[in-house]
Amino acid sequence: MKRVLKRLMPGLLLGWFIGFTPAWSQSPGMDSIPYFRNSLATHHNMGVSAHRGASPAAPENTLATFRLALQMQVDYIEIDVRTTKDGKLVILHDGTLNRTTNGTGPVSEQTLADLKKLSAANGMNDAFKAEQIPTLDEVCQLLADWNARHPAKTNLYVDCKDVAPEPLVAVLTRYGLLTNAVFYGSDEKLLALKNAAPRARLMPGLKRADQMAAKIATLHPYAFDVSWPALSEALAGQIHQQNIKVFSDLLDGFDTPVEYQKAVHFGVDVIQTDQVLQVYRTLAAKPTH
Structure with missing residues (x-):
């Protein structure tokens, strides 16, 4: 029975969230993931990245939350990659186990077998x-x-927390996921990744416009992960003029309908959010401008 519930849980959770219709929802059609996705593509052409999965509904960076994010048909799922004591690649945001598991101490001092004894919830x-x-x-x-099994693909947004480029590239290549993944991390880590996989889609952070030229010359990025407070319509335009995409995190206090609309106005290519369904519902309506 427990196994059955475990398999059904992501679908049950998604059904609960989709079934909840806020007061400003205008029709039954607005509670359909295909409706949301079609509307987003038709009216806004903006992608959505699920930050650590569908983390408000299921434990972050777990298979349960990733299954739920896939059912939401997001464009990217963001993952944080770290390396265990025995050289295995695992998914965990923090450098220690304390916050998200029932264990303690640094991830890098544990073997994979040790980690698999813990709950990540x-x-x-x-x-x-x-x-x-x-x-x-x-x-x-x-x-x-x-x-x-699905025509619309979901890709990986890889935050290179603590991982060497060669094993990372090897795993993604084995599953056919390297080509369309995007890679975020320090400039040093991304440069090492570029040497290991010249065609990898690098996405360095960008906090100021005056950093852009040097990062382009060194990394030849596919995209910039632009700090939301630093982003403007003008900066987004400058980045697009270089044939580089604009990603931005709309998290915490910025994860609101007002900011989603602003991202559309700026022409952001992909926003990262903890509130995927809120983004969908906000942007499902036709633009008013």
Whole structure:
């Protein structure tokens, strides 16, 4: 029975969220993921990245939250990659286990076998207590299986927390996910990744416009992850003139309908959010300008 519930949980959660219709929803059609996605593509042409998965509904950076994000048909799922003591690649944001698991101490001092004994659902509903820290292989297999069955593909947004480029490239290549993934990290890590995979889609951070020229010359980025407070319509235009895409995190206090509309006005290519369904519902209506 527990196994059945575990398989059904992402669908049940998604059904609950989709079934919740806010007062400003205008029609039953606005509670359909295909409706949202079609409307977003038709009216705005902006992609959505699920930050650490669908983390408000399921534990961040777990297979449960990634399954839910896939059902939301997001363009990207953001993952944080770290390396264990025995050289295995795992998905965890923090450098320590304390916040999101029932373990303690640095991830880098634990073997994969040690990590697999832990629950990755610290602070979440007991229904998720069996969720473990996933390996990069497990996440890639999940996405590869999904993409094989669906015409609209979901890609990886890889935050290179603590990982050497060669094993990272090897795993993504094995599952056919390297080409369309985007890679975020320090300029030094991205340069090392570029040497290992010259065609990898690099996405350095950008906090000021005067940093742009040097980063373009060194990294030849596919996109910039532009700090939201620093982004403007003019800066987005300058980046696009260089044939580079604009990604930006709309998280915490910026994860609001007002900011989503502003991102559309700026011409942002992909926004990252913790509130995927709120983004969909906000942008489902036809633009008024």
